Amino acid sequence: MAETEEKQSAGNIVMVTEGGAIPNPHEFHLINAWSISLTLALTSLFALCIIWPEPYLRILFYLPDGIVVTFQITLLSICFAVPIGFITGIGRISQNRCIKLIASTYVEIIRGIPLLVQLFYIYYALSRFFQVSGIASAVTAISICYGAYMGEVFRAGIAAIPRGQTEASRSLGFNRFQTMAYVILPQAMRTILPPVGNECIAMLKDTALVSIMAVPDIMQRARSFVGTTYLYFETYTVIALVYLVITLLLSKAVSIMEAKLNYYDRKSR
């Protein structure tokens, strides 16, 4: 028994997409990769805008509408992708063979198709049957895609909880759902939340793809700015720095959350 439990708890999260690296919450040095990156990004952004307000400041002021749209798409997609991921993760460890197969097939198919192709498929290919707005198809495609990725995170997080926890809960008289709700999920959250946060950051970056469907996100705003001014270098420099600042701040938020979730595991040492 002891051996299998160790094996199970050792089986930890496997990352399935590249996201921003989440800062180690136990890293308290003032100088680290995260703080250097953020300082560099912010100072270059400010320096550029102060030294050459024309065109850098003009570019920066042109972006806020796009930032709002990027966040809208990201938040909407998170609202759908997390439940999809949860259901998929539960499905993948279901004892019902049929449910397990459906969930696994979904993950297998979606992971094998590039997000850009999925976006085009929903926006252009399916437009033969029904017309959906750019934002709606963006949210649909990203949710379906990231739901599959997050399904893996949920599956691994739940599977990492030792079997003894389920047995202790069931032996008290809790049914399967109560065991999941009171015992397994609260513990799994700790391992699930950081990679889910990571997926959300990766998702925010991937929303740049929707600019191709003329959705006015950060990237699309940049493209339209370039279209009238031909300032490729200046515009895309600002865009890169803006994305960098956003993702760095978000990954810090995730790491703070991660540290808070570790409240019960401090040894008495």
Place this chain on the structure above:
Amino acid sequence: MTENLDNKTVISMRGVWKYFDSLPALQDVNLDVSAKERVVIIGPSGSGKSTALRSINRLEEIDKGTILVNGLDIMDKSNNINLIRHKVGMVFQQFNLFPHKTVLQNVTLAPIKLLKLTRDEAEERAFGLLKKVGISEKANVYPSMLSGGQQQRVAIARALAMQPEIMLFDEPTSALDPEMVGEVLNVMIALAEEGMTMVCVTHEMGFARTVADRVIFMDQGQILEAGEPDLLFDNPRHPRLKFFLNHIL
């Protein structure tokens, strides 16, 4: 020892078989446990003693035979296994406390959610039990702050909080440092003296001798010998049991 028992049979295993893949883990196990009886199961590792114990509250699903708990067939789908489990407490080798809950929350969770006790009622019951197992001063710490012996005593309190009629112990002291074995055994002895029906898988022969009404020796999924502890330990009849006792004492 047996004269103070009333005759009500609370656990009845009849012709129980269990396979792991094609390997038989239990072979035609028959065991009756009366109310207030203390049964200790001993045997070498892999003998099926834990499997037998775990099948009583259906943590292991048996392949053949019947198991009645308080007269209810636990494999019968029309009997709610969760309600049967309310009355059967279990203590595990690895404690299996809920690490995200404090000691107090570990003990109150099931009574609040399953027995619909108010939080105050559940905490009053929990403090009583924690006092009984001698650990009430640790009510608000998380299990990771406790020693193994303390964790196991909390686990016993957690099981008792459902006010079970039967307690199952699956090698409760095997994962403990030697100096902590005593504190857990003392709690179990006190429980036995109160008249709790107990089935215990253990390697603690001293405990078996002093507490058990009946000792069961298992090997290769079969019950090879059963009897009063003095008889079984001093005059083992089965050669396998003789060999086993020679090698552990």
